[in-house]
Amino acid sequence: MFGKRGSDGFGKGGGGTVSGFTPPPVVPPTPAAPRPPVAASEPVREEAPVRQQVAPPPMQTPSRKRPQRTEDYYDTKSQVFAALIDTIDLSQLAKLDGESAREEIRDIVNDIITIKNFAMSISEQEELLEDICNDVLGYGPLEPLLARDDIADIMVNGAGQTFIEVGGKTIESDIRFRDNAQLLSICQRIVSQVGRRVDESSPICDARLPDGSRVNVIAPPLAIDGPALTIRKFKKDKLNLDQLVRFGAITPEGAEVLQIIGRVRCNVVISGGTGSGKTTLLNCLTGYIDADERVITCEDTAELQLQQPHVVRLETRPPNIEGEGEITMRDLVKNCLRMRPERIIVGEVRGPEVFDLLQAMNTGHDGSMGTIHANTPRECLSRMESMIAMGGFSLPAKTVREIISSSVDVIIQAARLRDGSRRITHITEVIGMEGDVIVTQDLVRYEIEGEDANGRIIGRHVSTGIGKPHFWDRARYYNEERRLAAALDAMEKKGSSV
Numbered sequence: 329m330f331g332k333r334g335s336d337g338f339g340k341g342g343g344g345t346v347s348g349f350t351p352p353p354v355v356p357p358t359p360a361a362p363r364p365p366v367a368a369s370e371p372v373r374e375e376a377p378v379r380q381q382v383a384p385p386p387m388q389t390p391s392r393k394r395p396q397r398t399e400d401y402y403d404t405k406s407q408v409f410a411a412l413i414d415t416i417d418l419s420q421l422a423k424l425d426g427e428s429a430r431e432e433i434r435d436i437v438n439d440i441i442t443i444k445n446f447a448m449s450i451s452e453q454e455e456l457l458e459d460i461c462n463d464v465l466g467y468g469p470l471e472p473l474l475a476r477d478d479i480a481d482i483m484v485n486g487a488g489q490t491f492i493e494v495g496g497k498t499i500e501s502d503i504r505f506r507d508n509a510q511l512l513s514i515c516q517r518i519v520s521q522v523g524r525r526v527d528e529s530s531p532i533c534d535a536r537l538p539d540g541s542r543v544n545v546i547a548p549p550l551a552i553d554g555p556a557l558t559i560r561k562f563k564k565d566k567l568n569l570d571q572l573v574r575f576g577a578i579t580p581e582g583a584e585v586l587q588i589i590g591r592v593r594c595n596v597v598i599s600g601g602t603g604s605g606k607t608t609l610l611n612c613l614t615g616y617i618d619a620d621e622r623v624i625t626c627e628d629t630a631e632l633q634l635q636q637p638h639v640v641r642l643e644t645r646p647p648n649i650e651g652e653g654e655i656t657m658r659d660l661v662k663n664c665l666r667m668r669p670e671r672i673i674v675g676e677v678r679g680p681e682v683f684d685l686l687q688a689m690n691t692g693h694d695g696s697m698g699t700i701h702a703n704t705p706r707e708c709l710s711r712m713e714s715m716i717a718m719g720g721f722s723l724p725a726k727t728v729r730e731i732i733s734s735s736v737d738v739i740i741q742a743a744r745l746r747d748g749s750r751r752i753t754h755i756t757e758v759i760g761m762e763g764d765v766i767v768t769q770d771l772v773r774y775e776i777e778g779e780d781a782n783g784r785i786i787g788r789h790v791s792t793g794i795g796k797p798h799f800w801d802r803a804r805y806y807n808e809e810r811r812l813a814a815a816l817d818a819m820e821k822k823g824s825s826v
Contacts, residue, residue, distance in 0.1 A: 486554030496748015593695030680719025
């Protein structure tokens with residue numbers, strides 16, 4: 329990885345750095361030799377990318393190469409960094425734009441290396457330059473990981489251990505931090521951008537990066553081995569349902585049904601476990617909202633990326649150091665009802681706010697959506713009941729179930745399978761009540777049939793044979809009934825022919 333990053337840095341700033349080198353003998357042909365194995369080692373794991381559900385296969389090759397840097401490299405880096413801090417005027421640096429500041433730092437670091445006469449190859453010097461620029465201007469050692477679009481999660485367990493998820497599998501990265509103080513400093517830099525703080529008095533914090541990636545930090549004394557940083561990365565290229573079809577998450581006919589569900593303003597709850605792709609699927613569904621609808625999103629950390637022109641994004645706020653000023657999800661949902669929304673989208677329902685969302689769904693805000701952690705559609709309904717009870721509402725169980733059944737139209741179940749792939753396992757309708765029980769029916773199910781020689785799960789999406797779903801009248805209202813019927817018929821024919 330560092331070899332790849334080093335070559336990128338050289339390409340970007342090569343014109344300004346080569347001149348800083350006087351000793352040509354330091355550049356033997358051997359340092360360039362380790363570079364090709366990066367490209368050579370990557371294809372060895374070509375089968376793993378197929379399992380990735382959130383990125384095109386070519387981008388998913390995890391590199392197992394671990395070019396270990398010596399302690400001498402880190403000692404040299406510390407000396408150069410200390411000399412840079414003594415030399416540079418940070419107040420003047422802050423006035424420069426990013427590229428100019430980077431060039432200024434590179435010039436000074438080149439001078440320091442020359443003056444102190446450090447014995448380094450060109451590749452080592454380029455890596456050192458890039459590292460120090462990242463430390464001063466960016467997120468330090470995290471920068472090369474954030475630049476890769478094939479990484480889904482970055483998990484930092486203290487200064488000396490970093491794991492990444494690539495192709496649905498978790499592997500250890502060769503990234504390390506100078507010490508826990510550097511890691512905590514980078515965490516503070518990240519959270520301060522969204523007006524939050526993390527330290528001993530407030531050791532837990534949720535934040536986001538400028539691209540929408542979700543960040544969680546837990547610092548000592550709660551994290552015993554040093555700060556723990558978790559980043560759920562967002563892809564630069566936004567996924568859509570067509571791409572999910574290509575990755576095998578859903579069939580083309582199933583995707584057609586999901587498009588219609590998003591278009592005809594069904595109230596949707598997306599259910600699934602951690603890392604199952606709930607937010608990704610929610611982003612995909614919102615792509616079929618009409619451009620003239622007013623959409624309001626409520627999230628703990630703003631990560632939804634709607635493409636409609638009329639969108640209002642709201643975000644919760646944690647309490648300050650005195651324990652005051654907290655704005656909860658319930659506050660946001662209740663307030664957005666006064667903002668004339670046509671659709672309300674709650675990024676993640678995890679508490680009593682589910683009651684306010686259900687009320688909104690049942691009072692003229694059709695097409696509202698939200699996600700919830702649950703393993704099956706039936707468990708999703710049970711969790712809603714539990715979360716309403718958590719809010720202290722003293723309502724009879726039957727009344728709560730009636731509210732749920734009359735509010736939610738469709739539950740879409742997403743799952744992350746053991747091979748790392750993501751699948752939509754159920755598209756389930758909520759029909760109504762029979763006695764004290766909520767009645768549901770599956771439109772589409774994913775059936776696992778086994779696994780292949782590479783350990784990949786083999787399965788298929790099957791239709792349950794329902795030709796006229798419960799939301800048929802809603803589809804007719806939006807003139808989508810023929811399209812819906814055609815998709816369901818095609819799905820049933822494909823299932824019967826297999």
